[in-house]
Amino acid sequence: MAKPRTPTKKARVSGATLKDPARFKGRKEPANPSPIGAPYKGMTPAQVKVWKECAENMPWLSASHRLLLRQVSILAARMETDPEVGVSAMHALSAMLSKLGATPTDESKVDHPDGDVDPDDKFFH
Template sequence: MNRMGRQKVLVDPLAIRAPPFLRASAIGNTTLTGEGDPMAKPRTPTKKARVSGAIIKDPGRHKNRSEPANPAPIGPPYKGMTAAQVRVWKECATNMPWLNAAHRLILRQVCILAARMDTGEDLSVSSTHALSAMLSKLGATPTDESKVSHPQDEQYHDERFFH
């Protein structure tokens, strides 16, 4: 008996069946408990795969992709951007050579939030999460950066022009 004087009814959780719309067969192979196959990872852009070495690791995965042969470059920062936002833009364009014109709008949002952070403005938790998500979509999170292979001599790649 519980405090209210009612008798406790014990229910065997294994005896209860989920409604048909929640069963694994209705949702694919994934259930609400997380069992089954995980969701597929998003596609890695070909340029990023080339920089990270993923094309060498699994060439068949990238073999039949149709992407623009020469997409437009990321281009200059937007005209209405502040000096802090322009600094973030240039830093991102330098550090992420796979970015192109299709990334301009999301990069602009990154610049707005990162510049606010650089100038000492407080960012809300939701703004911080948004910045993190956008950086991840651009392939710029520390996890993504660790997947990119950096040649040892890359630091001195322009030395040949000075000797």
């Protein structure tokens, strides 16, 4: 089975577009995808907290991820409030986080900037 395609936004954050620019050259993706937006109105405070945390920690998320992020928020909030969350719910949460690019494995692929940021770097990347 083929490995799923890495979204261009995520590839930029991880540095993959710099490592292998030819792989991403012919991609056609929305130029300005809609932002992830605010949490759904019917969500509980715990779910809203998870939503905001995910939106802050995963800047590549867009409006097309809203439904999946809602499911992640529901399961992650349930994990905090329900001591008897089942193994299947935990596996589902792990799979959804992986699809959003938020697992520890995916995090290790993201290029994190050093503490000292050179303002001229934007001209060289």
